[in-house]
Amino acid sequence: MARAGHLTGRRTRSARAAGALTLVGALALAACGSGDGGDTTADGEAKDLECSTEAVADKPWKAAEPREFSLLWTDWADYPITDSWEFFDEIEERTNVKLNLTNIPFSDAIEKRSLLISAGDAPQIIPLVYTGEERQFAASGAVVPLSDYIDYMPNFKKYTEEWDLVDMVDNLRQEDGKYYMTPGLQEVSVPVFTLIIRKDVFDEVGAPVPETWEDLEKGLELIKAKYPDAQPLADGFEGGAMINYAAHSFGTIGGWGFSDGAWWDEDKGEFVYAATNDGYKEMLTYFNGLAEKGLLDTESFTASNDGGGTVTEKFAAEKVFAASGGSWTVQEFGTALDAAGITDYELVQIAPPGGPAGAVVEPRNFWNGFMLTADAAKDENFCDLLHFTDWLYYNPEARELIQWGVEGEQFTKDDEGKYTLEPDYTLKTLNLNPSGTIDIKKDLGYANDVFAGSTESRELKESYNVPAFVQYIDDVQTNRTPRDPFPPHPLDEAELEQSSLLGTPLKDTVDTATLEFILGQRDLSDWDGFVAQLEGQGLQGYMDLINGARERAEKNS
Incomplete structure (x- = not known):
């Protein structure tokens, strides 16, 4: 089902190493090494981590010592991951972090992810998480309450504030008042489809x-x-x-x-x-x-x-x-x-x-972000893990690297901020420089579907898209x-289980009837019969759960 350590023994590129090390060394942003990991106090609040230095928003970050963290990687059939992907080498050179991957196929990624987390076998970093998908894992204590550690994520803090997303993030809080994933942040949010x-x-x-x-x-x-x-x-x-x-x-x-x-x-x-x-x-x-x-x-x-x-x-x-x-x-x-x-x-x-x-x-919406599994908080280098994921998901340097590769190698950028792929390189999925022979996505791992697009400034979003x-x-x-966002209505663990038992068959009925009504297989004159069908499946009890959670959240706010 999964294979760990898929990308061990990757090649290095000494020709680039000097430049990369000079860049990060100049800022001397060493990470932390807290033996406490993510332990909590008796009242359930997270302890302060003992970081040797603070990470700084918009600055390069590099761990003081080599670190290894594990990550759940989703494989897209059209873009199979290879040992020669430069993407991982570049991440390691810049941050001193090696990623050990557990691979799952895109075709059943949600099911595989859930099984791994529920069994306690999941790696530390869980990418490709959309808001709402964390609820079941938060309720069972399988993932870290990231809201406890936001002070160690300076890039996330900066861009939620600058892009006016603080209230939206607060709406991610669960029944206990904490949120358990940090989402991909978009400076401008428009419907994708x-x-x-x-x-x-x-x-x-x-x-x-x-x-x-x-x-x-x-x-x-x-x-x-x-x-x-x-x-x-x-x-x-x-x-x-x-x-x-x-x-x-x-x-x-x-x-x-x-x-x-x-x-x-x-x-x-x-x-x-x-x-x-x-x-x-x-x-x-x-x-x-x-x-x-x-x-x-x-x-x-x-x-x-x-x-x-x-x-x-x-x-x-x-x-x-x-x-x-x-x-x-x-x-x-x-x-x-x-x-x-x-x-x-x-x-x-x-x-x-x-x-x-x-x-x-x-x-206005988020894009996919990440969770950290509960075991991650026990890692003696948990502070480094927080700094690393904050850099990877929210630092402009990392976001540019993920989308375009290395400046001066894969792309150039002019004084007006226009990005151009070098003649040998292409990004075929976006028809960028189609005459190039090396695809930065397929051959090098940049612009990959696990990380690309997660967090984007408007400038970065526009950099690879056509004028249209x-x-x-x-x-x-x-x-x-x-549309205005709805009031939050987080459910506790027992309510989540009950809502799943009621909500799943209700939605199945809706999905079936929706197509039947549109395609004329069920006459719209039977609308009252459709509503009665839902009521017979426990609709009132389901809505009582949701409205009860909303009232509770309002009182606790």
């Missing part, structure tokens, strides 16, 4: 770039009249992506963003189950209408795109002209259109359309309003 459209075709039929879902429907009707064999709108992610980014403008949540299903009803002053509110029904009615008119590629709501399958092929065949995706999808669609001999096209990533609830998008994506950021920031 939205609509990619063939703007040239919308122009051709006289349809403007859609500002609302109603605009989109009118444009799709015009396209259908011009291309009668097309089903012009597609998702490609079994509906999960499109329902997620559409839901906010209908006044609900859904798809990938459904989470625990709790929707804050401002008028009632309590949480209600999102799948039973008027906005959810209105959203399903809208998409069902598209399906009935032949405007929706229904197959894309039942089959996965598999990173470039059916929807991409339909885009190239001019059967689909608007589909879900991210900035990378623009490149995928463009490559497919080029291969099909279609060269006169314009692809645009548009801001998620507005709807009955307004021009609303998801709340920068325009997308501007459009969202200017013309869309992020």
